[in-house]
Amino acid sequence: xxxxxxxxxxxxxxxxxxxxxxxxxxxxxxxxxxxxxxxxxxxxxxxxxxxxxxxxxxxxxxxxxxxxxxxxxxxxxxxxxxxxxxxxxxxxxxxxxxxxxxxxxxxxxxxxxxxxxxxxxxxxxxxxxxxxxxxxxxxxxxxxxxxxxxxxxxxxxxxxxxxxxxxxxxxxxxxxxxxxxxxxxxxxxxxxxxxxxxxxxxxxxxxxxxxxxxxxxxxxxxxxxxxxxxxxxxxxxxxxxxxxxxxxxxxxxxxxxxxxxxxxxxxxxxxxxxxxxxxxxxxxxxxxxxxxxxxxxxxxxxxxxxxxxxxxxxxxxxxxxxxxxxxxxxxxxxxxxxxxxxxxxxxxxxxxxxxxxxxxxxxxxxxxxxxxxxxxxxxxxxxxxxxxxxxxxxxxxxxxxxxxxxxxxxxxxxxxxxxxxxxxxxxxxxxxxxxxxxxxxxxxxxxxxxxxxxxxxxxxxxxxxxxxxxxxxxxxxxxxxxxxxxxxxxxxxxxxxxxxxxxxxxxxxxxxxxxxxxxxxxxxxxxxxxxxxxxxxxxxxxxxxxxxxx
Numbered sequence: 001x002x003x004x005x006x007x008x009x010x011x012x013x014x015x016x017x018x019x020x021x022x023x024x025x026x027x028x029x030x031x032x033x034x035x036x037x038x039x040x041x042x043x044x045x046x047x048x049x050x051x052x053x054x055x056x057x058x059x060x061x062x063x064x065x066x067x068x069x070x071x072x073x074x075x076x077x078x079x080x081x082x083x084x085x086x087x088x089x090x091x092x093x094x095x096x097x098x099x100x101x102x103x104x105x106x107x108x109x110x111x112x113x114x115x116x117x118x119x120x121x122x123x124x125x126x127x128x129x130x131x132x133x134x135x136x137x138x139x140x141x142x143x144x145x146x147x148x149x150x151x152x153x154x155x156x157x158x159x160x161x162x163x164x165x166x167x168x169x170x171x172x173x174x175x176x177x178x179x180x181x182x183x184x185x186x187x188x189x190x191x192x193x194x195x196x197x198x199x200x201x202x203x204x205x206x207x208x209x210x211x212x213x214x215x216x217x218x219x220x221x222x223x224x225x226x227x228x229x230x231x232x233x234x235x236x237x238x239x240x241x242x243x244x245x246x247x248x249x250x251x252x253x254x255x256x257x258x259x260x261x262x263x264x265x266x267x268x269x270x271x272x273x274x275x276x277x278x279x280x281x282x283x284x285x286x287x288x289x290x291x292x293x294x295x296x297x298x299x300x301x302x303x304x305x306x307x308x309x310x311x312x313x314x315x316x317x318x319x320x321x322x323x324x325x326x327x328x329x330x331x332x333x334x335x336x337x338x339x340x341x342x343x344x345x346x347x348x349x350x351x352x353x354x355x356x357x358x359x360x361x362x363x364x365x366x367x368x369x370x371x372x373x374x375x376x377x378x379x380x381x382x383x384x385x386x387x388x389x390x391x392x393x394x395x396x397x398x399x400x401x402x403x404x405x406x407x408x409x410x411x412x413x414x415x416x417x418x419x420x421x422x423x424x425x426x427x428x429x430x431x432x433x434x435x436x437x438x439x440x441x442x443x444x445x446x447x448x449x450x451x452x453x454x455x456x457x458x459x460x461x462x463x464x465x466x467x468x469x470x471x472x473x474x475x476x477x478x479x480x481x482x483x484x485x486x487x488x489x490x491x492x493x494x495x496x497x498x499x500x501x502x503x504x505x506x507x508x509x510x511x512x513x514x515x516x517x518x519x520x521x522x523x524x525x526x527x528x529x530x531x532x533x534x535x536x537x538x539x540x541x542x543x544x545x546x547x548x549x550x
Contacts, residue, residue, distance in 0.1 A: 039067035082459040083477045083491075086235070086269050086302045090482040095355045098348070099307065105347040107143065108329075110336045116347045119354040126357050128314050130275040131287040131296055139288075140321055141314030142339060143300075143350050147268035148187035149341050150297035150313035151229075154264040155191040157295065157315065158227035160322040161262075171223075179220055180229040181212035182466040183236050188229050188266065197226065203468045209402060210234065210392065210465060211241045218249050227262045227294075232270030232286055236465060236474070237393045238428030240270060244284040247292040262294040262320075269426050271298025271312075272305075276366040277373060282399070282424035288316045295320065300353045303369065305360075305481060310349035368481050369427075373419040375488050376427035376479040378412070382492045383429070385410045388437045388499055392465075392474055393430040394423050427479040432472060444502045446473055452498045458491065 042064035050068050079089035091099070102116070110117045120143055128139035144150040159176055166173035177198035180188045184201070192199035202216040211234050221228070228250070230241045243265060250261045265286060267274070274281045287293060293316065300310035315321050327338045360368070373395060380396035383389040387407040394402050399422055413421075433446050450462040460477055464470035477491075 039064040077454075077459050078457050080482050080487075081457045083479075083483075084459045084461045086299070086478050086480075087308050088301055088303075088305050088480060088482075089307075090480075091305065091307055091352065092359075094359075095306075095352045098351050098355055100348075102348040102351050103346065107345045107347040107350065108343050113347060116351060120347075120350050123312070123350065123354050123357065124314060127271075127298070127312055128288075131271070131314065132285075132289040133314075133316065134288055137288075137317040139314055139316055140318040141312060143345075143353075144297075144311040144313055144340065145309060145342065145345055146301065146311040147185075147266065147297050147299040148190070148311075150311045151187045151264075151266055152191045152194070152341060153313050153339060154295040154297055154315075155188075155197070155227070155229070156195055157321055157325060158262055158264060159195060159197060160325055161320065162226040164322065175224045176226045177222075177224050178226050178229060179212075179217060181231065181234075181241070182468070183210055183212070183234045184229060184231060185235050185266070185268065198224075200225075204466050205469060209239045209394075210237050210469065211239045212246070214242060214245045214249055217246055218253070221250070221253060221259075221261055223257075223259050225259075225261050227264055230263050230265050232265055232267035232274060232281065233426040233428075235269075236476070237430045238395060238426035239393070240274070240281050240286070240425055242284065243281070243286040243293065244290060247285075247290045250292055263290070263292050265293055265296045267296050268299045268311075269302045271296060272300075272303035272365070273369050273372075273426060274424070276362065276369045277419045277424070278366075278370065279373070279399075279419035279422065279424040300349065303372075303480075304353055305356050305368070306349050306352045309346055310353055370419060372427035372479050372481060372483070373422075374413075375483050375485070376429055376477075377422065379429050379477060379479065379488060379492060380431070381410050381412055383431050383495070386496060386499075388434055389431045390434045391429060391431045392472075393425065393428050395419075395425040395427065397423055399423055429477040429479065430474045431476075432474050441503050444499075444505075446475065448502055449495070449498055450475060452501070453494065456494050456498075458494065 039061070042061060050065075050072075082089065105113050105116055107113075107116070107120070123143070124139070124141040128141065133139040142153075144153065155178065158178070162176060163173045175198065176196075177200050178192055179200045179202060181204050182201050183204045189199050189201070191197070200220050202213060202220060204210045204213060207213075212230060217228060228246060230243050230246055232240050232243065234241070243263065247263060250263070254260050265271075267286075270281075270286075274286060287296060295313060295315045297311060297313045298304065300306045300312060301308045304310070304312075321339065325339055329336045329338050356365075377396040380391045380393065384391055384396075384404070385407050390404050397403075399420070402423065433444070433449075437444075447462045450460050453460050460475055462473055462475050465472045465474060479488075
């Protein structure tokens with residue numbers, strides 16, 4: 001969650017009343033109305049704004065409050081057109097019904113809700129098998145609120161195992177470090193900062209496909225390295241990082257030095273894609289089939305097809321989870337072992353996850369993920385065929401080919417092909433204006449494409465690539481389950497028509513396409529800045545990992 005400041009409501013309300021845009025409210029009546037025939041005949045219709053910064057003395061009718069909040073929420077984007085986010089926005093009605101029926105259930109009340117806890121255990125087992133748990137090992141895992149918590153738990157377990165080993169050897173343990181690429185999602189650097197581990201953030205480049213560079217891994221590991229975060233699906237471009245190649249480097253390093261460095265795979269999105277698609281991870285291993293991989297996380301609320309609020313962390317064997325990190329809880333009559341960063345949490349999403357796993361089965365998940373990949377390929381090829389755009393992602397290029405070869409080289413696929421014929425990755429389309437387009441239409445700013453598409457209700461972000469590559473900005477579309485062929489056809493048409501409009505527009509007119517004024521809450525309470533003022537941020541793009549749209 002974003003941090004927010006407290007403000008003095010009296011001060012801000014006075015300043016709002018003094019503003020010319022609020023002059024019409026000086027004539028509003030202030031008498032109290034406690035009852036209303038309809039929501040719009042309440043005092044909030046014409047006489048008073050709903051309370052924003054301090055609780056009101058008197059309440060209001062439920063129907064009036066519901067309607068006022070509903071009206072304000074209408075200003076939000078439409079979830080299905082939020083093409084920026086990996087988080088799912090669709091669930092089947094039966095799954096939604098299960099969620100609503102179980103909203104009040106608390107995951108911390110294990111003794112009170114044993115059936116729900118059994119479903120939790122089954123999910124852990126099913127996911128562990130999807131990730132290649134090995135015979136003779138006893139996988140252990142837990143649901144989390146999302147991949148961020150899961151990453152922190154996985155990193156903390158690596159740190160604690162490293163500390164215990166240093167204690168046994170009588171060596172200094174004051175300088176732990178962990179490796180990750182500069183394309184890492186912010187949760188990875190948060191772990192390092194919150195748990196006092198040096199984050200060795202390695203540069204990515206076009207040569208490394210904007211992902212963790214194995215050559216730099218070898219140059220930056222040492223006896224104080226607690227582990228390496230490897231990402232199965234970069235949030236920037238969708239590329240899978242080469243888990244097996246990095247594992248081989250760490251194997252060789254251990255042979256030379258005796259130092260054993262584990263891998264934690266951040267499979268926030270890829271954990272529910274690679275097991276099901278024909279492409280898998282591009283013909284290479286990435287999961288517990290590699291002994292070097294000790295733990296993996298994923299987000300059930302991304303390609304696990306559940307609404308926001310559930311992630312998963314699994315260790316290949318219980319021996320990799322240090323015992324003194326596990327708490328024995330005596331609560332409401334029962335005893336449970338727990339390793340989480342919080343206590344109470346909703347259980348409904350766990351039930352929804354189990355519903356998806358048993359309802360869809362392996363082939364159902366495969367069909368959905370292959371559809372996502374097929375639609376992402378079609379969008380990528382359509383964009384490159386125009387000659388106006390180049391895709392930085394490359395799941396639409398034949399396996400092993402990562403080069404852009406111009407619009408004339410684009411070939412649409414056949415009905416028989418699968419993801420195995422192409423480069424493996426997430427169903428992400430990261431694209432930018434071509435060099436030729438920018439020379440011909442230098443007045444067109446790529447950000448304007450994003451802004452104009454927002455007017456059509458699409459949310460497609462425009463943002464720079466990671467540090468050292470931030471001179472390149474990309475637009476990004478995440479193709480989720482709910483991207484139908486009809487919506488895809490409309491999206492392609494709208495991107496093309498929007499681009500044509502910008503090509504024909506007067507340079508002066510483009511200023512009108514920039515984002516508007518921030519809300520009072522954003523301007524006065526948030527500690528962040530909007531896109532127009534990102535140059536004023538406390539942490540510039542060149543310093544470490546920064547937030548991407550997730």
